[in-house]
Amino acid sequence: MSSDAAAKILVVDDNEANRSLAKATLEDEGYTVVLASGGAEGIAAFTAERPSCVLLDVRMPDVDGFAVCERLRALPRGDETPILFLTALRDVDTFDRALRAGGDDFLTKPVRPTELVVRVQTALELRRIKAELRDHYALLKKQRDDLLRLQLQKERLTAFVVHDLKNPVNTMDLHAQLLIRDKELSPSARESAAQIRTDARHLTRMIMNLLDMSKADEGQLAPKRAEVDLPELVRSVIAELEVSARSRDVKLRSAIAVPRVVADADLLRRIVTNLAENATRYAPPASAVTISADRTDGATELRIADTGPGIPAGMREKVFDPFVQVEAGERQVGRTSRGLGLSFCRTAVEAHGGTIWVEDASPGTTFCLRLPDEP
Ligand SMILES: Nc1ncnc2c1ncn2[C@@H]1O[C@H](COP(=O)(O)OP(=O)(O)OP(=O)(O)O)[C@@H](O)[C@H]1O
Ligand SMILES: [Mg+2]
Secondary structure (H helix, E strand, C coil), X not given: CCCCCCCEEXXXXXXXXXXXXXXXXXXXXXXXXXXXXXXXXHHHHHHHHCCCEEEEECCCCCCCHHHHHHHHHCXXXXXXXXXXXXXXXXXXXXXXXXXXXXXXXXXXXXXXXXXXXXXXXXXXXXXXXXXXXXHHHHHHHHHHHHHHHHHHHHHHHHHHHHHHHHHHHHHHHHHHHHHHHCCCCCHHHHHHHHHHHHHHHHHHHHHHHHHHHHHHHCCCCCCCCEEXXXXXXXXXXXXXXXXXXXHCCCEEEEXXXXXXXXXXXXXXXXXXXXXXXXXXXXXXXXXXXXXXXXXXXXXXXXXXXXXXXXXXXXXXXXXHCCCCCCCCCHHHCCCCCCCCHHHHHHHHHHHCCCEEEEECCCCCEEEEXXXXXXX
8 A cells, every 4th residue: 555645646658558557556556647648748737736746758759758857846846746757768878867857766667567656655755754854944943043033132131231231330339439429428328328339239240140140151151361469359359348348347357378360350359259248248247257268289269258147058059059049038028139149159160160169167158169270
């Protein structure tokens, strides 16, 4: 039985006996057969009958098989319909011409009925597979296009975050700075302005953290390494956090025994800021947060230590996941923190070929990051 029994086959042959034999053979297999006795008639039948497969004699008095084949290929559906040549000319030349004309297969006469059936079945099967491939291709192409579109949307969003969010937040910070310089400002207004500065910086930090994590997702977070003056970097971080630390009565201390480290200055600064900001926030009043650095074999280790509530052992890995915060629920309401700081830190440390972890340091928390000299 044929695998495509409903298929219609067009047989184009000027020889009546050949036509009849092909018709009988194929009809026995369940195919519908349409006959044409010359090239022109064959072309007309192709358009009228829309066959699934064409058997085409090469030598015909009006238009020869090769010319018919070329004309069929140019018609609608002509490209996807298998065309099998039938010829008594058993030579390589004819075979080559048949292929050049766009034939799918080539049968020499006299054609044995079983061979004819197998070749037709194969041609139809190939056509089916081709159509399937085309569908798969179309699906893949659609998925790729969807992905590209998403990617573009994401890039637009990133650009939006950078320009439309970062800039006004920076402007807010600038204006708050201007206010603070105003000698006539009342102490409470000054305090408010300082609070605006703290929050604006926090917002900027969150925006930058998000941006860098999305860059890392796309493999685009490449640290720009250079020699960094580590004591100076820590000094500037402490200066930045000074106001909020003082408002909590927390002292920020620096104990850096490493003068220089090779790293991306901006990323490293933000890593330390995020860790020191967390430490300051969790440190109890009248306590100190210490930022220290030491050399160990082939690496620099930085530690940010506080004497706050600590992080439960079961959470010490998880806190580095995005949006994870230890104390869920009410205490979070109204806070601007979103649990991105540590994810950014891990992303940025790993981009340097380094590692970051929470040390067992009760009471309190010590974050440690190790930056190898050779990443
Ligand atoms: N020094 C610390 N002491 C105690 N808990 C900490 C400390 N640092 C981080 N955590 C816990 O880990 C969580 C995740 O920290 P992370 O810095 O990622 O987020 P966040 O500070 O809550 O928000 P964001 O940094 O995005 O503003 C914090 O919410 C807190 O529960
Ligand atoms: Mg944080």
